[in-house]
Amino acid sequence: MVVLKEFDIWREVVLKLEQGATQAELAKQLGLTRGQFRYRLRKFLEQVSAEPEAAAAVEAVEMVPEPTEIFHDPALWDESWSRKWNRNRLVLMVKDTSTLFAYWEVQEQRKAIICEHFESDWNELPFYLQVYDVTDVWFDGYNAHSVHRFRTHPEADHWYIHSLSPGRKYLADWGTTSLSGQFFAILRSNVVETPRLEQVPQNQAPICFGSLHSAPTATRSAFPQPTTPFSVQFITDKHSWIESFDGYTLKEKEND
């Protein structure tokens, strides 16, 4: 009889383990230490080894690696969030055929230099996001097909640019203007391409076949070279001040 009762108790224990109870809980209920509990559980399972289901459940429970408490460390569950990462960047992302997303950040250090130079508080300076269509252009800062300009708040850090054209390459600057109204770029973005909307007519590009992992060279050369956003032209090309430059400072116009 005693044996039978013992058997029922352990059978129930196994069932409870299957249902997700922990060994620690059950050991406590039975007034056993965990070591005793495990020993007697193993003995029981040896007796009933003909019953694989129970054995599997216990084996599975034994695999539970940790008590949950060790994970109760606040440093694992930090939910703070930062929008500022102390870096200078302007990033463009493509949302759809006519919409881009821009986000940006200016380092405090750069802000300070700009404020000093323009002799103005950051929040008093005018700021703009300029989006250039640079499709097939070696962009030098001035030769975009088109420029969209948006005034932004000094503390703004992202912007959706709508109503752009599909199948075009875009680049953006975020910057301010000089007293005379000329744009001064503070940040420059990557180049992105809006997806094409229309099908490309068959006659616009040569039809060409290749085999797997080795596309033909003809096609490769037809692939447009990525537009480099950065000009390597030297300053003499674009600056009116260079003619009046005497080496260290500017010779100002007579009427100045």
Place this chain on the structure above:
Amino acid sequence: MEKGYLALVLHAHLPYVRHPESEHVLEERWLFEAITETYMPLIQMMQRLVEDGTDFRLTMSLTPTLLSMLNDPLLKTRYLNHITRCIELAEKEMERTAGTPFHRLAEEYYHKFSLIRDAFREKEILQSFREFVQLGKLELITSAATHAFLPFVMTEEAIYAQLMTAIELHERHFNQRPRGIWLPECGYRPGLDRLLKKCGLEYFFIDSHGLKQSKPGPVFGGYSPVLTPEGIAAFARDPGSSEQVWSSKTGYPGDVDYREYYRDIGYDLDFETIRPFIHPDGIRIHTGMKYYRITGQNEHKEPYNPDWAREKAALHAGHFLDERIRQVLEQKEKMGRSPVVVAPFDAELFGHWWYEGPMWMDFLLRKIHYDQDVIQTITPSEYLTLYSDYQVCELGFSSWGRGGYSDVWLRGENDWIYPALHHCEQQMVHLANKIQDPSPAEERACNQAARELMLAQSSDWAFIMDNKTMVDYAVKRTKHHVNRFQRLVRMIGHGQIDDEWLSKLERLNPIFPDINYRHYRSEHAISRVQPSDRPKVLMLSWEFPPLTIGGLSRHVYDLSRYLVRQGWEVHVITTETGNAPHTEEIEGVHVHRVHVLKPDGGEFIHWVLQLNLMMIDACHTLFDAGHRFDLIHAHDWMVTYAAKTLKHEWGLPLVSTIHATEHGRNNGIHTDLQRKISHIEWQLTYESSRIILCSQYMKREVEQIFSLPPDKSDVIPNGVDPDQLRVFREGNPADQEPYAADGESIILFVGRLVREKGVHTLIDAAPQILAEIPEAKFVIVGSGPLMDELNNKVREQCLQEKVLLTGFIPDHERNRLLRLAKVAVFPSLYEPFGIVALEAMAACTPVVVSEVGGLGDVVDHERNGRKMWPGNPDSLADQVIQTLKNPEQAQQMAQTALSELSRYDWNQIARMTIETYLKVWKPGSREQSIVTSGERV
């Protein structure tokens, strides 16, 4: 023989959800429900087909996150607990529904759950998949490691890491590399193919519009894969097959006889009955037991009838097949090849959302096998062996998300995650490049950082935020992973890895046990600087050869290379020019030329700001590469912002050379611009620990203008390169053509044609000189803004025959003239130093110079040359006439001047400069800069 093919592709994916910290995280049920309703039924379906000898081909992408969860001991245990609870619930339901129409359904659920539990225990899910692969029925492919939406991963390194981690995990589980990949959300962007190729992948899938807009258009429509320019095959989704299976409205799953997903007893039963089987907090959940069929559009639902549903599934399978046959027959004709219809679906649609899905597929595969011979199922790999070539097309950006691009993952609800994610990936790349030789703890921390980053990148979080259910969970997950990543980066940066915390995190997220953070390394190794014992100076100069506008360029060039000869390491930061490389080493000097961003405000003063911003960036790059400097040496006001900023950032001593002042150049300050420049000059002197000036004259000027304490500056004359001077003494003097005729005496001026150089004084003196010395010929070498004005002056005085303005001429011609000249005249109004006078001396040519600035220091009247009053034509004429009339005396003075030139030897100047450096170079300042700047990652 079959005329075409059907490629059925099931994309099986769940985000990594594993919460050892709690037993009751609802999101873990995503996995449990998918196992019960999708993965096990699909396995059972394939098992039946194999047992019955029905041939079929199926392609499945098992994402690395799902693979990891299916193989996770904790989750397997929890799943067993979960399915056991389901069985219990079904048992209770059998009792509760006795005598009702639902009893049979409850019974079916009971059997279904029990069978699944047995099968789950009997054989690992992954083992079942392995066996179907071995039988050749199933092709398994991979996906990005954590299902990142690759078009929004910023760096190629991070994309590569996502791909390689996935491939390696796949290989570990299935003993073979995947040949294809399911790009998460079918997100493709140009250039991705290069990385796929690098990882050895052969094909991927895109949505149909992505192919339609390819360039050129696809000649076979969507019925053949195309190759990207890198030679990777892209299979396009067939829109027709998708619509019929996907759409809950017009597609099969919306049929009235199919099971209604939203009527679950977890919601329908009274609270007390269901309470033990829902969340302990009393949150009602889907139990998986659903008793109703869709019935119709409105709320009223009829009981589910399994027989009817089964009939419908068979009917729909037939319909689907007929449509495909129609397509294939039509296309076969057009193409002259066997078309392939690609039908990809989310695996979880089958069974979980569309309960009868696995049954439908069972019917479909049987019908294909037994009932017709037009179509055969095929895997993409098999199809790619059918033909030796495919059309090559450029593919643009596309995805299979709403709208076809990235509307789902980029909107107000989720756009805030990208600044952080992009920053983290760049940090990770930096870390991987930097940590070359990790300690065991660093290795673990870097690998865990890679795990946390990848987990944060899962497209699922942005998707859930867009979907607006369980948003909190997605937000928290993003924050947790990013913050854990940041903490790891800080620990690694500070060299203080909290081992206990790290091992907790490793146990919390033990995904990808073999992850290798080195996959984040850049393709082109970024060279890390080895620390050296040589003292190291950062030289800031706005010009450097070949860019030469004033004398500064040459000066910095010579000073730098002579400092190198004296054992210093010199890095010059300067402006880019022409085709000169952005980085090069010239005679041991490291030159870094920066690109100056435009638009730059259109004025020189703003261009200078832009130059400084770029210089600071360039210096940060040097710092990141491991360069540590002992001091900064700035030249003139143009580099003030950069010098000041870096001095403070790195805590380094600053030495400046003031070559000239705005005040001196303009003989006072007259405009706002001059005032601004003068202020910037003052600032440079104020920020500098020591100032170097080229003459006593300049020292007086700078001390006076900027109220500089006398003991803050050192006078070091400008140097002259002995090699350069030697040129003037070698070889024979050639004839005077084309500058002067035989018998004429050349009176030479060399310099920029600007007011301060005083050329006009020379022209004004010409008539007087000619009166005494008719054979005199004035040769004026140089260009500048006064060129036109001077030409006019010459014409007005009818001196065209006697005065020649050469404009710019090459160095060797200039040197020849210096030797030919009978006298060289430097009538400057303002001249901080006047190096060209030394060159004339080196050529052993007598000189006449203004008693001004540095020139006054160089010439001792009537000992080594003659002096004149600045701006005074009479005085100039007088001295020139004296020189020409007394050639022997003049030659003697020239000899004296030549013999004293060693004072200006660059070796000597460099030594004096180093003495100045040593006055401010604090021992240990280099270390200081490391501490104050922290790790820039």
